[in-house]
Amino acid sequence: GAVVSQHPSRVICKSGTSVKIECRSLDFQATTMFWYRQFPKQSLMLMATSNEGSKATYEQGVEKDKFLINHASLTLSTLTVTSAHPEDSSFYICSARATGGNEKLFFGSGTQLSVL
Amino acid sequence: AQTVTQSQPEMSVQEAETVTLSCTYDTSESDYYLFWYKQPPSRQMILVIRQEAYKQQNATENRFSVNFQKAAKSFSLKISDSQLGDAAMYFCAYRISYSGGGADGLTFGKGTHLIIQP
Numbered sequence: 001g002a003v004v005s006q007h008p009s010r011v012i013c014k015s016g017t018s019v020k021i022e023c024r025s026l027d028f029q030a031t032t033m034f035w036y037r038q039f040p041k042q043s044l045m046l047m048a049t050s051n052e053g054s055k056a057t058y059e060q061g062v063e064k065d066k067f068l069i070n071h072a073s074l075t076l077s078t079l080t081v082t083s084a085h086p087e088d089s090s091f092y093i094c095s096a097r098a099t100g101g102n103e104k105l106f107f108g109s110g111t112q113l114s115v116l
Numbered sequence: 117a118q119t120v121t122q123s124q125p126e127m128s129v130q131e132a133e134t135v136t137l138s139c140t141y142d143t144s145e146s147d148y149y150l151f152w153y154k155q156p157p158s159r160q161m162i163l164v165i166r167q168e169a170y171k172q173q174n175a176t177e178n179r180f181s182v183n184f185q186k187a188a189k190s191f192s193l194k195i196s197d198s199q200l201g202d203a204a205m206y207f208c209a210y211r212i213s214y215s216g217g218g219a220d221g222l223t224f225g226k227g228t229h230l231i232i233q234p
Contacts, residue, residue: 034221043207044161046221059221091159095222105222107161 002028004096006108013084014116021079021111023094029074030096034105035067038091050077084115118143120210122225129198130233136183137193137228139208145169147213150184150191151222155205164206167191169213195230203232 003026013019023033031052036044048069049057056069066088068080077096081088094108119142129135141150152164167175167184174182179196195202208225 036221038159043224043226044222046223049221093159093161095161105163110159 002026002098002104002106004030004094004106004108006094006111008111009109010112010114012114012116015085016083018080018082019084019113021081021092021094021113023077023079023096023108025075025096025098025106028096028098028106030077030098031074032097033071033077034095034097035069035077035079036093036095038093038110040091044093047079081113084113086115089113089115118145118210118212118223120208120223120225122208122228124228125226126229126231128231128233129195131198131200133198134194134196135198135230137195137206137208137230139191139193139225141189141191141208141210143189143210143212145212149211149213150182151209151211152180152182152191152193153207153209153224154202155207155227156203161207165193198232200232200234203230205229 005024033050035047037047038044046059047062050069050071052071052074058064071077091110091112093110095105097105121140148169150167154162154164165175165177165180174184181194183192205227207227209222211222212220
């Protein structure tokens with residue numbers, strides 16, 4: 001089955017530093033990738049939609065300058081949390097949709113970000 | 117905007133029994149997809165079942181089945197013969213049909229924590 005690799009799985013950083021999270025589709029090409037955030041005991045909230053070769057579309061209330069998304073190839077999207085603060089601590093999950101526009105989405109295993 | 121509501125924060129069921137998780141949604145679209153995802157403690161999102169809105173027939177996957185009522189905008193999940201491995205958070209999710217623009221991520225409900233009593 002299709003696999004989406006997300007890493008790191010866990011990262012601890014100091015306040016003010018930047019952290020990059022990678023999301024790779026290993027055995028398929030993903031024209032669209034999605035980034036979600038999940039706070040403890042809460043649901044997943046869509047942050048942004050990333051289309052290969054174009055700017056990401058951010059959901060209302062998500063700061064695009066703080067959460068930089070790059071989707072430079074059909075198999076890789078990155079989320080960079082810039083100048084991270086403790087309130088950015090959360091579980092971040094990516095998902096990818098295969099080229100062709102079918103409805104199947106594949107999720108990464110998530111990244112737990114802890115900002116000290 | 118689309119919304120998904122799961123009114124049961126937690127459900128408990130005896131092993132081997134049947135449990136139904138409820139989900140309602142609100143949308144003005146006519147063509148969309150509905151999903152149930154399972155999130156175990158590992159937090160890996162696992163697709164349980166998917167329903168296309170244009171299909172009247174309820175989707176089934178082994179012990180999992182849905183009751184899709186389009187007019188009522190209801191999409192409940194029935195788990196038969198509950199097993200200990202079914203214990204997890206269950207999220208109901210909605211997505212419009214592929215629009216070509218790429219701006220069609222999933223909208224999730226708040227989730228139901230399912231406990232299986234041995």
